[in-house]
Amino acid sequence: xxxxxxxxxxxxxxxxxxxxxxxxxxxxxxxxxxxxxxxxxxxxxxxxxxxxxxxxxxxxxxxxxxxxxxxxxxxxxxxxxxxxxxxxxxxxxxxxxxxxxxxxxxxxxxxxxxxxxxxxxxxxxxxxxxxxxxxxxxxxxxxxxxxxxxxxxxxxxxxxxxxxxxxxxxxxxxxxxxxxxxxxxxxxxxxxxxxxxxxxxxxxxxxxxxxxxxxxxxxxxxxxxxxxxxxxxxxxxxxxxxxxxxxxxxxxxxxxxxxxxxxxxxxxxxxxxxxxxxxxxxxxxxxxxxxxxxxxxxxxxxxxxxxxxxxxxxxxxxxxxxxxxxxxxxxxxxxxxxxxxxxxxxxxxxxxxxxxxxxxxxxxxxxxxxxxxxxxxxxxxxxxxxxxxxxxxxxxxxxxxxx
Amino acid sequence: xxxxxxxxxxxxxxxxxxxxxxxxxxxxxxxxxxxxxxxxxxxxxxxxxxxxxxxxxxxxxxxxxxxxxxxxxxxxxxxxxxxxxxxxxxxxxxxxxxxxxxxxxxxxxxxxxxxxxxxxxxxxxxxxxxxxxxxxxxxxxxxxxxxxxxxxxxxxxxxxxxxxxxxxxxxxxxxxxxxxxxxxxxxxxxxxxxxxxxxxxxxxxxxxxxxxxxxxxxxxxxxxxxxxxxxxxxxxxxxxxxxxxxxxxxxxxxxxxxxxxxxxxxxxxxxxxxxxxxxxxxxxxxxxxxxxxxxxxxxxxxxxxxxxxxxxxxxxxxxxxxxxxxxxxxxxxxxxxxxxxxxxxxxxxxxxxxxxxxxxxxxxxxxxxxxxxxxxxxxxxxxxxxxxxxxxxxxxxxxxxxxxxxxxxxxxxxxxxxxxxxxxxxxxxxx
Numbered sequence: 001x002x003x004x005x006x007x008x009x010x011x012x013x014x015x016x017x018x019x020x021x022x023x024x025x026x027x028x029x030x031x032x033x034x035x036x037x038x039x040x041x042x043x044x045x046x047x048x049x050x051x052x053x054x055x056x057x058x059x060x061x062x063x064x065x066x067x068x069x070x071x072x073x074x075x076x077x078x079x080x081x082x083x084x085x086x087x088x089x090x091x092x093x094x095x096x097x098x099x100x101x102x103x104x105x106x107x108x109x110x111x112x113x114x115x116x117x118x119x120x121x122x123x124x125x126x127x128x129x130x131x132x133x134x135x136x137x138x139x140x141x142x143x144x145x146x147x148x149x150x151x152x153x154x155x156x157x158x159x160x161x162x163x164x165x166x167x168x169x170x171x172x173x174x175x176x177x178x179x180x181x182x183x184x185x186x187x188x189x190x191x192x193x194x195x196x197x198x199x200x201x202x203x204x205x206x207x208x209x210x211x212x213x214x215x216x217x218x219x220x221x222x223x224x225x226x227x228x229x230x231x232x233x234x235x236x237x238x239x240x241x242x243x244x245x246x247x248x249x250x251x252x253x254x255x256x257x258x259x260x261x262x263x264x265x266x267x268x269x270x271x272x273x274x275x276x277x278x279x280x281x282x283x284x285x286x287x288x289x290x291x292x293x294x295x296x297x298x299x300x301x302x303x304x305x306x307x308x309x310x311x312x313x314x315x316x317x318x319x320x321x322x323x324x325x326x327x328x329x330x331x332x333x334x335x336x337x338x339x340x341x342x343x344x345x346x347x348x349x350x351x352x353x354x355x356x357x358x359x360x361x362x363x364x365x366x367x368x369x370x371x372x373x374x375x376x377x378x379x380x381x382x383x384x385x386x387x388x389x390x391x392x393x394x395x396x397x398x399x400x401x402x403x
Numbered sequence: 404x405x406x407x408x409x410x411x412x413x414x415x416x417x418x419x420x421x422x423x424x425x426x427x428x429x430x431x432x433x434x435x436x437x438x439x440x441x442x443x444x445x446x447x448x449x450x451x452x453x454x455x456x457x458x459x460x461x462x463x464x465x466x467x468x469x470x471x472x473x474x475x476x477x478x479x480x481x482x483x484x485x486x487x488x489x490x491x492x493x494x495x496x497x498x499x500x501x502x503x504x505x506x507x508x509x510x511x512x513x514x515x516x517x518x519x520x521x522x523x524x525x526x527x528x529x530x531x532x533x534x535x536x537x538x539x540x541x542x543x544x545x546x547x548x549x550x551x552x553x554x555x556x557x558x559x560x561x562x563x564x565x566x567x568x569x570x571x572x573x574x575x576x577x578x579x580x581x582x583x584x585x586x587x588x589x590x591x592x593x594x595x596x597x598x599x600x601x602x603x604x605x606x607x608x609x610x611x612x613x614x615x616x617x618x619x620x621x622x623x624x625x626x627x628x629x630x631x632x633x634x635x636x637x638x639x640x641x642x643x644x645x646x647x648x649x650x651x652x653x654x655x656x657x658x659x660x661x662x663x664x665x666x667x668x669x670x671x672x673x674x675x676x677x678x679x680x681x682x683x684x685x686x687x688x689x690x691x692x693x694x695x696x697x698x699x700x701x702x703x704x705x706x707x708x709x710x711x712x713x714x715x716x717x718x719x720x721x722x723x724x725x726x727x728x729x730x731x732x733x734x735x736x737x738x739x740x741x742x743x744x745x746x747x748x749x750x751x752x753x754x755x756x757x758x759x760x761x762x763x764x765x766x767x768x769x770x771x772x773x774x775x776x777x778x779x780x781x782x783x784x785x786x787x788x789x790x791x792x793x794x795x796x797x798x799x800x801x802x803x804x805x806x807x808x809x810x811x812x813x814x815x816x817x818x819x820x821x822x823x824x825x826x827x828x829x830x831x832x833x834x
Contacts, residue, residue, distance in 0.1 A: 049627075049630065053630075053631070053634040053635065131614055133614075133618065182811070182814075182815045185815075186425075186814075186815035186816050187815075187816075188811070188814040188815035188816070189814060189823070191561075191614055192760075192764060192810065192811075192814050193811050193814060193815070195561075195757055195760070196757075196761060196807035196808070196810050196811050197807070197811070199754060199757065199758075199803075199804070199807045200804045200807045200808060203800040203801070203803045203804045204800070204804070206800050207798055207800035207801070210798075210800075211798075326618070326622060329615075329618055329619075330619065330622070333615065366629065366630050366633035366634065368625075368626045368627070368629035368630035368632075368633065369626065369630050370626070371622050371623070371625060371626025371629070372623060372626040372627050372630060374622065374626075375619045375620070375622040375623035375626060376623065378615070378619045379601075379605060379611075379616070379619050379623070382605070382609075382611040382612070382615055382616070382619075383605055383609035383611050385609055386609055
């Protein structure tokens, strides 16, 4: 706490950097109980929304005083149907018509794959005190680069996939690197630059899809299909969409965990994130740190683009990134900016996506409720005092200061 | 602009000592661009700007500009101004405002003539260009004014997009239910304030990082309005979506003034929201830079500790400003459903909240600067849609990139010096 007052005292440019310091501490502190409770509260609020907008509930509430149980049972069936469908869609649904449809868990893993990559991208930048809102643009650039070599070249198996992966990482790294370079050399705030780069990326890909990357056989702005050799192999045969990108994602989690916790570079990043002035005093090149961390972060987001184009989508269009880039921010926050935390948060959000589709079909609850629940989770996690006051938890000790 | 004027002498002296060559370099690059593109690759023939519409009372002859010659004039002017900026930076350490302004205006005019001259038809109706641009500019101005109010007091407002969307949704819903557009307008302001309230509670009371709150609020509002849109607005009664049929705000042309060519249809044939926008720009500018209220807000945004010391309640000031900003953005959101189009649709703000953020930064956290930036971005956006079929020399997608690219150049110091309030984004904890 005292450190914040220090920063308020000196509103000169160096004080700006301490914003990142505060951010790191904020995200790293707190514990698992708060996270679980945040998920619970968010689900409860989502449930209230589902119940309130359900016509059966409003019909039953018309005679609430005559038969209060009818209202309550209508509320119960409304919420339990929606969340039941969500749960079954994300894990195992015995009522589905086909046996492939029953195993929603693999859809969860498929949706989680790009989220793991992009969540790691945001996580890594967070730890160096940078807020990478630009995962969206980096995913688009990654997918564009990967696509360009994926359908533009014809290489032997394995080699082609490797080239696609490298190209995607390069595309993302360029887009992330711009933000890192401008932050390091001119002090331009990375949040602003990455937001703007997101929109430039969309315009750029739309332009390329009308010209260089357009499928000549289609009238829509869409690219040709990826070469068969350029695709991630499917892990469980043609019945499921889950692909080898998941294995690469797990390797990336291990890699980022090693980078952050075991390597010299990771130590520098954490030092810069914790206190850039001290890091500079200790002889670290803060500007080089900003550039390299954004290059790696962008490359990770670029791999999310590869997972999209070489895993699930198989051709490039302007919607290739969906909402993954923004989900990545919430994933990283929920994962408390730790690699394995991000991994599990990505699984949870993958489950929300897989289950949300089933909920929309089977319980007539729009998938938008998932966005509401996700954002509420992050809001509550970011404000532990709020959750503590809801559940009357006493703050037993000061957390996270040592991080 | 006034930021630099308000700096203390010592800091101003520092500025003189540190010569930034970015602006002269930028001018030089743009001048070379003008020589190559406007002159060497420039179109032949004429660019015709139609100033009057057929039904206008005062008919003004068309403005016909020979494209090549105008290109040469712009290129020579740009070169001269670039040289002048280099000279000024070398001798005085700063570039005077008129050089920057003239350069900007000249370059934009050159670009416009080049684009129009390069199309198949080589003509454009300025009235159409500007009235169409106002459809984009109006919400942008409200959004960026919301940003001005929040950020001048030290709270970063990334949630402009969410505020606009909440305003658009609520305006449509309430106007449909009450059949009263003003009720919708009022409700939109309240909805914007609700989003702001969340932003204020989380960022000021719970000291959550303001950027996180903003990003998350955008997702929350997008999800919430999308969910309610599916659940409520798509409900049909007798085949009509009764909850998404907002009563519109009428256009109120001002007599005489609305007959002025180009300016009249653009500024004086608007709905009440449009006039409110013009008033608000002036009021917020005057309030911020000429009143005690504004001085306090800027103090809180620049140096909260000092403001606290002289007895200003920092967090209350911020709270009120964020709420006021929400109301402003909410009204801007109402423009979508009460004026621009006739019903709400999912995520209809389409990222304009982020362009508003760009306008705010490009306009240097100044209400008038932000409004001019919003106008520029609106014209660029509308030009893109007008020219999408006309075979332009430049692809529309590059015009679409313009606001974002300019903003990146502005924050990295290549186009003027865009500096945020010093305590922007910093939570204040009294102690």
